[in-house]
Amino acid sequence: PIENSTEGAVNRSLDLLVESELSIIAQVYLQVEHCLFSYSAMDEVGEIQSKDQALAQCGEWLRKNFSDVKLSPVTSTAEAVKNCSEKNGIAAIAGELAGQIHQVPMLKQGIQDKRNNVTRFLVVARNALPKSNEVSYRTSLVVSLSDEVGALQSALTPFSSRGINLCKIESRPSRKKSWDYFFFIDFIGHNGDPEANEALQELKQNCSFLKILGSYPENFPD
Structure with missing residues (x-):
């Protein structure tokens, strides 16, 4: 489980995504x-x-x-x-x-x-799945930013300037040092799309850490 419609993010799952070498390949919404x-x-x-x-x-x-x-x-x-x-x-x-x-x-x-009461689950695997042109995608990533004015805005600009829709931003303590945070970002699109790839390359210049968690079909709950 990664998030619930009433209680929000499952923090332990977010922490595991940072630590894990697995990739997100799918998401499932279940009525609980x-x-x-x-x-x-x-x-x-x-x-x-x-x-x-x-x-x-x-x-x-x-x-x-x-x-x-x-x-x-x-x-x-x-x-x-x-x-x-x-x-x-x-x-x-x-x-x-x-x-x-x-x-x-x-x-x-x-x-x-x-x-x-709906919970969103992620499916993870060792290897990412090939991209299909028949479905729309969602991509999840996590970044760590420098502690300076405008750092978060600079991280988001590569997406907004290209018209890429951000559908989720979540902060979580990095546990590396006090008041240091990871930012979990979801956007609509595949990380292999040309515009998304350009945005990610620009984002790398504005953050100290970036990890692509996976691109997967953007299915919605019934």
Whole structure:
């Protein structure tokens, strides 16, 4: 998962993209419905576990129904369901399939705060796929800029001057030193397109680090 329609970017995924040698080759949008699972009854639940994003996406419902219950983030919704041993007072927030796989009873279905709760997933691979002329593309990259006035504007000008549409800009601490940031940029087009390639070459002159994360088909959610 890279971002959610209500909670925004998945920060750990952004960090992994910087560190990884894999390329993004596709994106998938999935409608997410969260459910509450436990062997314990609703009034016996003393702790609710899930991924931090899932807990946030159900925040209003949890405050209304479990205001005094401990909320514990874990590495995945699947791990949360696994931790629900019989009658231990632990409940998990996860998708319906996770509950079915681990055979944990469902207490409540559809507990996410927003009905239109969509998560965007990225598909990564060792090698990029050949470009097709039959589809439109989206390209993701990450840059690090010098700490000076107008640095971000200078980084974006190569795209605007060529009419290239930027569809996302996200900042994230680089963790190399305090107050140093990576900027994640998505634009419409393939990095092999002549104008995009020119923009990227110009961008390199205005940043200390640039990594192309991948060009992939720009499909939209239904």
